[in-house]
Structures are given as structure tokens and as C-alpha cells.
Amino acid sequence: MVRMSAEERRESVIRAAITEFSRGGYNGTSTETIAKRVGVSQPYLFRLFAGKQAIFLEAARRCCRDVTDVFQKAYDGAAAEGEESMQCMGAAYQSLISDDPEKLHMQMQMYVAVSAAEAAGDHEFGEALRAEWMKMWDVVNEAMGADVGETTQFLAYGMLINVLVSMGFQPDHRVWAGFDTSAQPGR
Incomplete structure (x- = not known):
């Protein structure tokens, strides 16, 4: 049996944390749940990360x-092909949230966690x-x-899509009527 290095284990924790936090949010997810998903003890988890907030932050x-990389690759591909970068980035993002909905849910949980931290006076978080969000903004x-x-406009449109998808509006719902049909999930 090959043992994982601390860095490989750390990577496993980050992936597990995305899954768990995307489902339960910051306050609804315990470090015990993350540790169990990875198959490590909580004390070991805290050797890899300073605490729950550090895990969430990573x-x-x-x-x-990951979202920034999706936008960057789509932009690079559009530039190479001479296509409209906005359409390519939008399509690539739609694929990401369709193929990996945890990314979308994690984004939404991130916004809630930052808002709650700010309200509690924690501005560093x-x-x-x-x-990180500004790096994405810069790529776009x-x-x-x-x-x-x-x-x-591009990011505002995307945020509205995030909200509608997160709330479970199906592709045939009237709320999507004002969207280009290619922006709707599942189309």
C-alpha cells in the first residue's frame, strides 16, 4: 500500500471540503465530516490546516x-479561433456548472460565508x-x-444564472424567457 504524502492528503482534504461545504455551507459543515470523507482523523486534519476557516478558505x-481557469481557457481558445470570447466563456462556464455543480454551490456558499464574516467584523477572510474573485474579474x-x-454585464448575467440554477429553476420555467436559450442549463 502506497502512503499519500502530506501534500496529496492536503489536496484530498480540499476536494472533500468543496464537496461538503458546497452541500452544508460553512456553519453547517463540521471538520469531522470532512475528515471522515478523506479517511483521516480530525487531529491529522488540523496538522494540515490551521482550522475550519483555513480549510474553507482553501x-x-x-x-x-477553477472558474478563472475555465474563463481563461475559453478566452484563449476563442482568441485562437477568432470567435467571440464572451460566448465562448459563457458556454464554458455553463458546461462547468452543468458538469460540476459543486463548483456553483461552493461559489454561493462562499458569498454567504464572506457576508457573515464581514458582518461579524472578520474582514481578513x-x-x-x-x-481571488478579482483575478477572475481581471481575466474576464x-x-x-x-x-x-x-x-x-457578463458577470452580472452569470450571477443571475447562478442564482436561478441554485434555486432550482428548471430550463422550461418562464423565468428563463429573457435569456438566450444557450444560457439556460441543460440546453
Whole structure:
């Protein structure tokens, strides 16, 4: 039996944390649940991470980076093919949230956790996640030719899609009527 290195185990914890936090949120997920999913003890979990907030932060960072990578790859592909970057990034994101809904749910949990931390006076937590989100914004802004209005519109449209999908609106629901049909999940 091959033993995992601490870095491999840490990676397992991040993946498990995304799954668990995407389902239960920050307050509804215990470190015990994450440790069980990975197959380690809680004391070992805390040798890898300073605490629950550190685990959540790494899971949220990973989620942001994964979404940013999806946008970057779609933008790079669009530039290479001479296609409209906005359409390529939108389609790539739709594929991501259809194929890996945990990413979408983790994003939504991240927004709730930052809001709650800010309300409780913890600004450092939000600062770290805002920095990751701004990297995503910068990739989209570059793809939009540094047009702040288009960047804002693209991300606002995406956020509305996130909310509707998170709330379980089916593709045939009337709430999707104002969307381009390619933006609707499952189409």
C-alpha cells in the first residue's frame, strides 16, 4: 500500500471540503465530516490546516481558481479561433456548472460565508476571497477588451444564472424567457 504524502492528503482534504461545504455551507459543515470523507482523523486534519476557516478558505480559493481557469481557457481558445470570447466563456462556464455543480454551490456558499464574516467584523477572510474573485474579474475584463461595462454585464448575467440554477429553476420555467436559450442549463 502506497502512503499519500502530506501534500496529496492536503489536496484530498480540499476536494472533500468543496464537496461538503458546497452541500452544508460553512456553519453547517463540521471538520469531522470532512475528515471522515478523506479517511483521516480530525487531529491529522488540523496538522494540515490551521482550522475550519483555513480549510474553507482553501476550498473557496480552489473554486475561484477553477472558474478563472475555465474563463481563461475559453478566452484563449476563442482568441485562437477568432470567435467571440464572451460566448465562448459563457458556454464554458455553463458546461462547468452543468458538469460540476459543486463548483456553483461552493461559489454561493462562499458569498454567504464572506457576508457573515464581514458582518461579524472578520474582514481578513473576505479580503482573501475578494482577491481571488478579482483575478477572475481581471481575466474576464481582458477578454472583454478592458471594457468595464461589458465585464460587469457578463458577470452580472452569470450571477443571475447562478442564482436561478441554485434555486432550482428548471430550463422550461418562464423565468428563463429573457435569456438566450444557450444560457439556460441543460440546453
